[in-house]
Amino acid sequence: EIASLLSLCGGQFSGEQEIRVNSPFWILNIPSEEMARGLMKRTVCAKSIFELWGHGRSAGELYASLKNYPTDKMLPYLHSDSTYKVHIHTFNKTLTQAQKIKKIDALEFLPFKGKVNLKNPEHIFWILEDYGMNPNDVPEEPIHLYFGRWIADGQRELIESYSVKKRHFIGNTSMDACLSFIMANHGRVKPNDIVYDPFVGTGGLLISSAHFGAYVCGTDIDYNTIHGLGKASRKNQKWRGPDENIRANLRQYGLEKYYLDALVADSSRPIWRKGMLFDAIITD
Template sequence: RSIFELWGHGRSAGELYASLKNYPMDKMLPYLQSDSTYKVRIHTFNKTLTQVQKIKKIDALEFLPFKGKVNLKNPEHIFCILEDYGMDPNNVPEEPFHLYFGRWIADGQRELIESYSVKKRHFIGNTSMDACLSFIMANHGRVKPNDVVYDPFVGTGGLLISSAHFGAYVCGSDIDYNTIHGLGKATRKNQKWRGPDENIRANLRQYGLEKYYLDALVSDSSRPIWRKGMLFDAIITDPPYGIREATRRTASQKETVKSAER
């Protein structure tokens, strides 16, 4: 959920304080200056503390050389005490198993999983990529604004959506004519045929990302279709690993042979 710079860790409060006292002062001081503002948070796992208990734990950190002013609404630096009380809600210990203290760096974006949930998506198929995995793959591809991202097995465009969210221009290809053009039987229950506006472009439009959509092509990715040279900043895809979607033939074998001869 969040990323922290760890300053100290212990199995008890005493161990935590000793660990903090051994943390290099030169790494602390940039965030403890008199002209800065800060606040301290407490996060507990599997236990809820009263406000009085939280204040007592924060006050116990007075040995740290905080010189700045406390600002609870908009601080420059946020420090956190993390306390782990185990996984059993029916047997919560009085004292935590582990205590951590560190500087907050950033929160994750787990809310995107719900916002981009496949269940709410306009156009889906049997193999539509889960929103969480799509964002993980876009992160691994280091997708950034103004990149050009290509998915050679685009399907219903799940990976294009996550890449476009990060500001990349997206395109893809797929051998399935029906999927590219949003035709054929619907995947959703109680819906026989896909609607006229069920396609990859409509998916990006649903999330306000249509301006990043370049195009999608009907193409067999086992055959080269692109000229040589640097075309894409990232190629992110989920290759086929079984027959879960029926495909439609768009050319005869004779036509394929003739095009190959040319």
């Protein structure tokens, strides 16, 4: 997902760090903070993005890296009129509060001039510590440390707000919300695209694509699914209601204006004229 969004928003994976398999931390080269925010407005896989000020395989390497970071890039966020706080996130290990405070105090060499504000700071800084992936073999010290300024969070709340459990029209194979957003990002869907799902079902992939501003359409061989007829998939509901259909699903999220249509069709028999029709075909 991140690789697709980098090709859409701009940026690339950095060669500065050897990416470990399944590592929760990646270093990216992104031309601007605006592009970084644009990436985070799309991703449901990444939790947060930071402006990296320093990193290393030990605390000493991290501190040396921070001391080499250009002071002129730090000062706009550390001046006397600013407020800030420092968070610590450890992957695969839990620290005591005393340990966290000790690690924060060790950064006293940084030129912080502003006031600490734990409730509503202007700037938030993070220490990120990676203790590997094996919960049965946690090292005493982190295998990699990072320090940076928080820029933006990802869109993981979309997983809950678009949950199939809350959706108006569902079927036995309705696409999970998280997967549908990942697939839309893999398809690099963008505003005003035309997106087609040849096995549309209840329209889960149309919803995620429409969320990103694309106009959506689909086909399915199942007449009852396309028209919202037949037996319901919900517990304690025998038949589908009069307004259970794909259009109603998009209406539920305020996306009806992006809905083109859904047709009953067999995808093994081509129904489209030759030529470029769609910006993306996304299906499962």
